[in-house]
Amino acid sequence: IMSSARPFAFQPNVLSAGIGATPWAAALAVLATAAGAGVLVDHVCVNAAVTALAAGGVWQRAVDFLRDALASNMVRFSTAIAACDASGHWAVAMRIWAAMRCRRSDCDTIGMNSLVSSCSQRWRWPLKLLGVGEAARIRRDVVSFSSAIRGLQGSQKWDQAAELLVRMAQLEVPPNLVTRNVALAAQGSRGDWQKSLWLLAESKGEVSYRAAIDLCDLEGQGEQARVLLNEAHVSGTDLSISFYPWAFGRLLLFEAESTHDALFSALHVLHTSEVRLPPQEVATLVWSSAMLSASNPLFSKLLCEQALSQMLGFSPEDLLLLAWGAAASALNFRLSLQIVEETTQRLADDASFGVDPQVLLGVVWASHFAGVAGPGFRAAVATQLRRLVVATAHGFRLPPATACCKGSSSGLNAVVATRASPVHSFLDSEVEAQEEPLQPAFSGRIWFFGLGVLLNVLLSGALILGCTPFQDALVRRYGYSTADATTIWGNGFQILVMGTALTSPILDVIGPRWFAAIGLSSECVGLGVLAHTASYDHGVLILSFAYGLVGLGGNMLMLSSMPFCQLFQRSSTAASIMMGAYQAAGFVFMLLTLEAFDFWTFFSTYQLIAGVGLLASFFAFPDAPFSCPEDTPRCSLPVPPCGRGACGRPESSALQHAFAPLRFSRTWYFLLCFSLSATVAAWCGGTFYAQLKGKDHEAVDPTMSQSLIFWMPLASNSTFLFTPLIGALIDARGFRPAIFLLCLATVGCVASVWLLPLTWQWLTLLSLNWLLAVTYSLQLSYITCKYAADQFGAVMSFSTVMQSVINLVGVYLLSCPPSRAAACFVPACVFFCALWARDERRASV
Structure with missing residues (x-):
């Protein structure tokens, strides 16, 4: 086709459309063939190729192509930054941004947003970038602020998030759902749950209801949390299938009909449709089923299939929920092993587990509880913790970063407390060279x-x-x-x-x-x-x-x-x-x-x-x-x-437990x-x-x-x-x-x-x-x-x-x-x- 492009006088926009519609490997082949056939290749074609590389997640090739292609322009820089953002390589994105400034290329709002999003997990960088953007007179929209605020939310930096919210109001940037939810959570971190409920009235949505319910539960306002749960039910808000199981597990509500209906709805969706749930929803369902002690065999099987098929897509916080849920409910031994393998691989690749040590320790805790933490996993964790200067810590707290986990001491805290001590014992010991054989749990x-x-x-x-x-x-x-x-x-x-x-x-x-x-x-x-x-x-x-x-x-x-x-x-x-x-x-x-x-x-x-x-x-x-x-x-x-000694029972008397x-x-x-x-x-x-x-x-x-x-x-x-x-x-x-x-x-x-x-x-x-x-x-x-x-x-x-x-x-x-x-x-x-x-x-x- 490309060899006959010159007689037919293909125009660059036609060629760029073809490049953009193909996978990244085919896009590069088409571009190379076009150049060899004498077809005019301009900035539009190169931009389309970089976009195809970014869409395919091949960030390294996108950066290399950007360096070797025609004189780089702002679109290609922004596209390459977006590719780095999608793959989590924020340092490469920063180097590209530095190269843009050296070439004096104009950086627009899109590039700024991509850069802020790629650095959001390092909460200090987005704040600096927003300051540089203000000095360079780059227009910052709600996406810029929400990306930075999202990073601050993940790092529990509520004061800085509140300052950005004030700055948004000064610049008359209209807030979106993300910023309202962060404002709601920020008020909650200060104990002002009444003001959070007032903010909720302006931003009704699933994320808002989750934040408000979580906040009320942390503040001991269980009745108000139940009122919010009923309000979400009757308000007609579009809710995911994991919302009600999460809410029942978060509030430890064991109402027979309501709990059954919530889990039955999730089971019905998993069983009757071929849709793949987002990793966050899968992790939430696994965690909720463990909190509710519900392990229907079909439900467990479908959840495990969903989790195993997209293990790479789970964030560290989602892996934490997944590991706890799998360990506490004995959901699937293979799933626990896969979580350990994925965590070990990410630690070996220097992935983002180091952002919050509590998340890593939570996965370690759950893996020990499940009995699947081998020497390879121990060595990777010990190396990472020593790098973070927490290897000698002898205390352990539950991770504060995940909303589903906060305040659940009456649930999974009791589950893993019986096996907490081995978490630190292996950190001070020498790691054996060979893998220990897994002993069967049912040997006797x-x-x-x-x-x-x-x-x-x-x-x-x-x-x-x-x-x-x-x-x-x-x-x-x-x-x-x-x-x-x-x-x-x-x-x-x-x-x-x-x-x-x-x-x-x-x-x-x-x-x-x-x-x-x-x-x-x-x-x-x-x-x-x-x-x-x-x-x-x-x-x-x-x-x-x-x-x-x-x-x-x-x-x-x-x-x-x-x-x-x-x-x-x-x-x-x-x-x-x-x-x-x-x-x-x-x-x-x-x-x-x-x-x-x-x-x-x-x-x-x-x-x-x-x-x-x-x-x-x-x-x-x-x-x-x-x-x-x-x-x-x-x-x-x-x-x-x-069961006795194996799973945490709700905080109730022995008589209530017997009559449950x-x-x-x-x-x-x-x-x-x-x-x-x-x-x-x-x-x-x-x-x-x-x-x-x-x-x-x-x-x-x-x-x-x-x-x-x-x-x-x-x-x-x-x-x-x-x-x-x-x-x-x-x-x-x-x-x-x-x-x-x-x-x-x-x-x-x-x-x-x-x-x-x-x-x-x-x-x-x-x-x-x-x-x-x-x-x-x-x-x-x-x-x-x-x-x-x-x-x-x-x-x-x-x-x-x-x-x-x-x-x-x-x-x-x-x-x-x-x-x-x-x-x-x-x-x-x-x-x-x-x-x-x-x-x-x-x-x-």
Whole structure:
């Protein structure tokens, strides 16, 4: 094309248009070919080439081209300065400006603005440049002042910013949104938040609202900040998707509906559109989700994809927010590693981390908390800090420069405070030559989980004692009546239920080690009493108490093992395996049926096993389930608290923290559905027992004995072998399919007891045990996945109390016709399961 340019007599403006419309490499090629073909190349063409280089971010080539091209003019100088501004090379821009003054080229407002913008991070230079511009009679517009003010704002130089604002008023330069926001923040730095609100009335916008909300929160005006948040909502101001999550995280507002809607809106935009959010918004969303303890897997995945795809675009302040958010919420281990690599590279390239040492220390702090700070990163940071003469500092403050972070001591301060000390320890030590291998955070999880399964298989199935062999042996071998045997089992079960409700919250306070030790001690005492059953002449009360202690100890052991399921990616499957082992352990008792051994031998053997388990659990279980920052428990949207010792909880009492889950509707749906299903299972078992017993029989009916002794082990183990499948279903598809399965199992069990004859007793037993498997697997999986480790015991206690309350209805319905019980249970269960499933669907979207 260019070789034929001379015959066609291309004009320079046509050539310059073609150069400006091409990438920088093609622009240089076109310009060189044009010159070789004899086409007239003037200043316009050269300016277009420099502009293409600037647009491509190739600042060095732009400067070289400027030096080697035709006699430089003001346009090319300004364009080259703009290229240096875009790439952050302010020193080169200053040299170009000096060259302009040596050549006595006229500098216009555009060049001045580009130069001030490129030097804005060095706050003293823009002030000097504005003074030089005033002496040279260069017109300074609002862009000149706003660029300088923006740099002063980033350096927290509010007094100088206020002086520039006064100078703008003297020169009658109309303010823009940036200058108004800086004025607002400047008043806030002086504690004059009322005047800041007055300024806000003149400059309504997202930046203004952020500055005002941040200021009110810093001044302790929480109510006024909430008023501003509501005003922003109703004013119709165009707000970004990160505004409401930022505001809720900044003010630590954990209102269920509002928080959920804000995060759901951001998730909807990320999921349904292919738009790439600006780096600042991505960093703000990551930080906000950590502050709100919200880590929906899809939300986390989309945020990580957005962050990883534009890591170069994050400013140091944005990297700080990103690092804190990724570390505090265990968002993505790969993201934390990428942040460390990017920071190391910038430090090696002498990038702008040195502007604010607090920003750099904040990234260091978060990286140590995430466990990803390697020797290479440490060496780069130590070099930079020594260069800034702060390597020997032993105190650390949170960075004041970022609005999102200021005043968040009740949030992420508590998160990183537990890991703050290593920040300075490595600065005074020698850096090793080789990289240290990253140790896996979950190295001990298989040991913990395996120990829990083993202990549960050996011991916790003691709950099944009351179903068959225990009562049968009491009646046949020790002279107890059927009524006494039933009373022992019933009272023991009530002791178990109420004891679980009272003791479960203790787990949140003392940790798994001591809780497991107390549970196994209780089981040892109960087994010791049961071993001497023959010594008690109709000791209904003491045997009830002993049986309750055995069951309570097994429950406490299971609870102390369950938090470790959160360490697994497929935590529902792990919880279901634990539940299956817990129930299938009854098969051991069923096979023995207490016929081969007497009570003393049988229970003494298990008492010895419980004692060994007590020692093993005490030395193997940790004080807290999460000993590594990567083991942070996953919390579902929008549950606010985080795990014990791993994430900062809101500043509230332990009682408020324990009752926090009750503020959310789906917690109540879960409690109601679980309690109804457990009550239905108890009612079905009692009704089926009464049907097999017969009307006029004082002793156990032979049909009942054959049915329970033969069918119960088969039905129990055939159903509980499928509990891992229930957990796998939850991990793969969420809780909605399991909720529908729970509803179906409840209706099926009621129908089988109500409609099937006794000749179909095996099918009734199968449906009953299937209902138990689904009910308790769903209970433990839901608590494991949806709540933090230091709320596990509290939620378990709530579910047990709710179960006890609704069980009173089941006890009343035992004396009623099955049709009345079906009319009470089935509609209620279907209704609440539908509400629960709808709420889970909304959360999973």
